[in-house]
Amino acid sequence: MDFEQLNNLKGFMPSHEGLALTKWAEEFSHYGPVLEIGTFGAKSTLYIAAGSSIHNQLVYTIDHHSGSEEHQLGEDYFDPEIYDEKLGRVNTVPLMQANLQQFDESKWIVPIIANANSIAPSWKIELGLLFIDGSHTEISAMNDYDNWNSKLHSKGALVIHDIYEKSEHGGQAPYLIYQKALTEGFQLHERVDTIVCLTHS
Numbered sequence: 001m002d003f004e005q006l007n008n009l010k011g012f013m014p015s016h017e018g019l020a021l022t023k024w025a026e027e028f029s030h031y032g033p034v035l036e037i038g039t040f041g042a043k044s045t046l047y048i049a050a051g052s053s054i055h056n057q058l059v060y061t062i063d064h065h066s067g068s069e070e071h072q073l074g075e076d077y078f079d080p081e082i083y084d085e086k087l088g089r090v091n092t093v094p095l096m097q098a099n100l101q102q103f104d105e106s107k108w109i110v111p112i113i114a115n116a117n118s119i120a121p122s123w124k125i126e127l128g129l130l131f132i133d134g135s136h137t138e139i140s141a142m143n144d145y146d147n148w149n150s151k152l153h154s155k156g157a158l159v160i161h162d163i164y165e166k167s168e169h170g171g172q173a174p175y176l177i178y179q180k181a182l183t184e185g186f187q188l189h190e191r192v193d194t195i196v197c198l199t200h201s
């Protein structure tokens with residue numbers, strides 16, 4: 001993996017947290033494939049694949065590709081490059097494709113264009129690592145945690161991004177599901193800045 005090239009991609013994964021993802025993906029894909037909620041341009045997905053490909057494991061990555069609340073027209077993270085005039089909405093599929101085709105590790109990545117809530121009820125594959133980086137509304141983050149944490153292998157890891165203890169530093173939804181996980185049998189394995197890795201206690 002060319003990490004310098006990867007770090008230059010458009011996305012929401014700084015390199016120090018991305019490298020933690022790579023390390024955890026290598027460690028926990030020993031127990032099964034990885035599933036990510038929130039592909040965007042597949043920057044985090046590629047960090048994961050750099051680790052999980054060592055065990056020949058796939059990375060399933062789910063996104064409806066219409067963007068989260070903060071990516072919409074007029075919102076804080078709106079970016080005209082990911083707005084499709086013909087569709088009249090955000091569409092991050094072309095960005096994902098352009099990013100994936102630059103890296104050999106893409107052969108381990110399986111993009112799923114869907115709402116994560118719709119896929120969960122029929123998902124049967126036991127996961128080595130679950131990475132939650134979808135919408136940061138409280139209801140969406142809770143759905144991601146509630147719908148998916150039971151899909152993990154007993155020795156697998158739950159990784160959550162954008163943990164901010166104080167609301168003045170960032171949205172609280174990821175922090176709330178982190179707290180919930182700690183009351184439901186998970187314990188902190190490691191943390192790097194705003195990204196946490198939990199395992200079953």
Ligand SMILES: C[S@@+](CC[C@H](N)C(=O)[O-])C[C@H]1O[C@@H](n2cnc3c(N)ncnc32)[C@H](O)[C@@H]1O
Pocket residue numbers: 010011012013037038039040041042043044045062063064065066067068092114115116117133134135140
């Ligand atoms: C913060 S971005 C993900 C950033 C990405 N992991 C990266 O490294 O750049 C969140 C993504 O979650 C997606 N999303 C939000 N709610 C979703 C849902 N219910 N199902 C699938 N994708 C969702 C949005 O479309 C958006 O692309």
